[in-house]
Amino acid sequence: MKFIELLRDHLDAFNQAYDGQITSSMRQAIFAMLNCRSNTERTSQWACRSCTHTADFPLSCGHRSCPQCQHNTTTEWLNKQQAKLLPVEYYMVTFTLPYELRSVTKHQPELMYQAMFSVAASVLKDFAKNSKQLGGDIGFTGVLHTHNRRRDYHPHIHFIIPAGSFNKHKKQWKKNKGKYLFNAFNLAKVWRARLLAQLAKLSLKLPSSIPQKWVVDCQHVGKGLPALKYLSRYLYRGVLPDKNIVSNIDGQISFAYLENHGQNSQTNTTEIRTLPTVEFLWLVLQHVLPKGLRRVRDFGLLRGGSARLRQRIRLMLAVAGTVFAPLENTTKTQAIRPCPCCRQPMIFMGVHRNKHARLTSFLRQKPTTPNATV
Incomplete structure (x- = not known):
């Protein structure tokens, strides 16, 4: 279960419930998340080292509010x-x-x-x-x-x-x-x-x-x-990471969070909070x-x-004799994609414009005023 899927399925109800409170920044975030890794203007191109197979993949939206990016x-x-x-x-x-x-x-x-x-x-x-x-x-x-x-x-x-x-x-x-x-x-x-x-x-x-x-x-x-x-x-x-969303039953979304009981408590316990879907979407998007x-x-x-x-x-x-602790491994992770034909590693060839992208008109459909509130 993913937040973006819930947002896509209940977007109309969300717009209707919070239309006067949605800011332009929130609309931009929604637009980015709905198109993340699915319908982007640019794609990454990959080629297999062992065979002639090539493939294009949609890019992540890169928005800092997106739960599947960054x-x-x-x-x-x-x-x-x-x-x-x-x-x-x-x-x-x-x-x-x-x-x-x-x-x-x-x-x-x-x-x-x-x-x-x-x-x-x-x-x-x-x-x-x-x-x-x-x-x-x-x-x-x-x-x-x-x-x-x-x-x-x-x-x-x-x-x-x-x-x-x-x-x-x-x-x-x-x-x-x-x-x-x-x-x-x-x-x-x-x-x-x-x-x-x-x-x-x-x-x-x-x-x-x-x-x-x-x-x-x-x-x-x-x-x-x-x-x-x-x-x-x-x-x-x-x-809220997608892994924290634990259930979607009868229009009620439940998610898990860690609760610290008391200022001096050294242990955290997992608690569950349940909200109607539209309220849950607002709970996250207001941030x-x-x-x-x-x-x-x-x-x-x-x-x-x-x-x-x-x-x-x-x-x-x-x-002065201070002992320096060793730094943790800071090796940058490299993206790896196996070839669907021979399962050998594919090589990243660059980013290209996606001629077939069909961008939605979400922002045009819901204009906002500068004074809209969160």
């Missing part, structure tokens, strides 16, 4: 981030948007997500500079997630942070001591004040009731690679991001332009 993209991102890892302890800091502001985010996602990134980054940088243990420049990678484990709308940003800072005046790396980075309650207070001030500058209409206490979580996560793997889980493979919005951002020492500085820090740590 596996290689996830691997490539992990490889690039792993190359930036420092041999130190890491922390994960999560900034969560309160429930009362989520309706504003649905109406103005680009402005809100950009404000969340910029404000949270400024909070982390200032806390590091004012910290007695750090007192310097830090680096961190932020990943925007828009849902919780049940796939409800729940915008938050995870940041993974190496436990140390670089003093550019003394040219020294300062290691953070212990398993404590920043006070989460103080982070939450500053996060609230700065974000509300930024939203006021943007002239966004905010609800009258905004909670005084916001949530920021700061946890020690050991080495950085496990945290990176957690962040990559939903980055480029859609909101389509605006076109062009960067979900992953590097800051400070982890930016692409800081490669030399990271190498300098590694040399400092090596001189």
